[in-house]
Amino acid sequence: MSKKYHRKDFLKLALLTNAAIYAKPIQSFAENFLPKDILLSDKNVDYFKKGDPQYEILRSGFNKRIDKYPAIIALCKNTQGVVEAMAYAVKANLAVTVKSGGHCMEGFSCNNGGMVINLSLLSTVEWVNNETIKVGPGCTLSKLYDSILPKGKIIPGGSCGGVGIGGLTLGGGYGLLSRQFGLACDSLVGVTMVDGKGVVRYSSNDKELLWACRGGGNGNFGVITEMTFRVHKAPATLQSMRFKAFNVNAERANKILETWFTLSAKLPKSCFSAYVLNGKTVYILLTNTEKYSGDALNFIQSITTITDKVTRNLPQPIAKALKVFYGQKGPVAFKNASAGLYKDFTEIKNFIPKVLAKVIATPRMIYQVNTLGGNIQLPELATTAAFPHRASTYFSELQTYWEDPKKAAQLMESFETVQKIFQDNGITTQYRNYPDINFKHWDKLYYGDNYRRLQTIKNIYDPQNIIRSEQSIQPA
Numbered sequence: 001m002s003k004k005y006h007r008k009d010f011l012k013l014a015l016l017t018n019a020a021i022y023a024k025p026i027q028s029f030a031e032n033f034l035p036k037d038i039l040l041s042d043k044n045v046d047y048f049k050k051g052d053p054q055y056e057i058l059r060s061g062f063n064k065r066i067d068k069y070p071a072i073i074a075l076c077k078n079t080q081g082v083v084e085a086m087a088y089a090v091k092a093n094l095a096v097t098v099k100s101g102g103h104c105m106e107g108f109s110c111n112n113g114g115m116v117i118n119l120s121l122l123s124t125v126e127w128v129n130n131e132t133i134k135v136g137p138g139c140t141l142s143k144l145y146d147s148i149l150p151k152g153k154i155i156p157g158g159s160c161g162g163v164g165i166g167g168l169t170l171g172g173g174y175g176l177l178s179r180q181f182g183l184a185c186d187s188l189v190g191v192t193m194v195d196g197k198g199v200v201r202y203s204s205n206d207k208e209l210l211w212a213c214r215g216g217g218n219g220n221f222g223v224i225t226e227m228t229f230r231v232h233k234a235p236a237t238l239q240s241m242r243f244k245a246f247n248v249n250a251e252r253a254n255k256i257l258e259t260w261f262t263l264s265a266k267l268p269k270s271c272f273s274a275y276v277l278n279g280k281t282v283y284i285l286l287t288n289t290e291k292y293s294g295d296a297l298n299f300i301q302s303i304t305t306i307t308d309k310v311t312r313n314l315p316q317p318i319a320k321a322l323k324v325f326y327g328q329k330g331p332v333a334f335k336n337a338s339a340g341l342y343k344d345f346t347e348i349k350n351f352i353p354k355v356l357a358k359v360i361a362t363p364r365m366i367y368q369v370n371t372l373g374g375n376i377q378l379p380e381l382a383t384t385a386a387f388p389h390r391a392s393t394y395f396s397e398l399q400t401y402w403e404d405p406k407k408a409a410q411l412m413e414s415f416e417t418v419q420k421i422f423q424d425n426g427i428t429t430q431y432r433n434y435p436d437i438n439f440k441h442w443d444k445l446y447y448g449d450n451y452r453r454l455q456t457i458k459n460i461y462d463p464q465n466i467i468r469s470e471q472s473i474q475p476a
Helices: 007-011 027-031 053-059 079-092 141-151 165-170 207-213 250-264 295-306 318-323 352-360 405-424 442-461
Strands: 045-048 072-076 096-099 115-118 125-129 132-135 188-195 200-202 222-230 237-245 271-278 281-288 309-312 333-342 365-371 394-402
Touching (some): 045 053, 053 072, 053 115, 079 188, 079 222, 125 141, 165 222, 188 207, 207 442, 237 250, 237 295, 237 318, 333 405, 352 365, 352 405, 365 405
Antiparallel strands (some): 045 072, 237 309, 271 365, 333 394, 365 394
């Protein structure tokens, strides 16, 4: 019998690439490429090629569907290690991709025939003062929360415990607490970066660099080796409720969705909600860091009347409650992509019944809509961060997964059929952290009017386009 994945288990699978098994590094191989003024030392970076025991572990990512073979993997131990690795890549004319947690849904943190700069060892959390922390980009969300929650502090990250804070933040970074505290990138106040020329840069010397790192995507301008965040006072508790409607048809799924849009638009900032259609089951999640009152109580009462089962959990200490969403460890084969950001239901009303019908008819396909809004939409943030989608109040995603490789082609075909429905109906905004290799005009979809400004920053820090992937920002 095949294993049935729950929503939280599927998206929250953690990566196993932070293992500390070291093969003999190929330092002598790298010496042929490095300039003489670059000191090569295994104190800073180890290099691995195909055939080394660690190579297979280090090249693997969260998505088993992605299978890439870089020529060299540079496992860096500090900023100087990244400087040395970049000098190696420039001298050897190798394209560079950057891997912190390896959760990119299209595998843009790996490549074929180039160099992968692996930052999994850069995972420390250091307190600067009571309100500020410095974090390595390879630090996982679970490790970060374990470090700061005991002191009553938090940053608004996602919910998947195995995700690296680097990739999460640089693309925007939303989660259960974003309506209350903003995106993860909104709490980012400084970065250290090695650019495409191997030069160490600091955002304290360039406000444009910090702007770009707040939602301008990862793997574009340089390799971030250190991130400074402003922390927030953590809520004491988090309570969750789950509503389910079983054996739905497209008409009922659509009515629930429309009602959910109407009710969720009035939720307080302390609440997060998601509508999930998984096969013939509608699942609605509601979380709250405060007491339920007013519009939140109305949401609960109204959703209860249109669903079949309600599960109410007691308020839990925030550290314990977040762990519920961390999920299992281990990679999985899947396809997951952004399905558009919306302001309200009217943007999808005319065509969403077709989407829901296709999802219901396709086992192992999921359509989900999550609440944004709240403090993500603070007007002042629009000018301080490259994230371009603050006017949208909802973010949606489409996903499918499989254990049997023989089912992959059929599921991918159904996935692309649904995507075409969105494309044909004018959905023109997508979230960079949920990319799709088949998106046309991805530059406009991900970055909107900010793309040209981001290209200017690319020209400064990586004019030769050394750091690149299939959908990285191109020099102007």
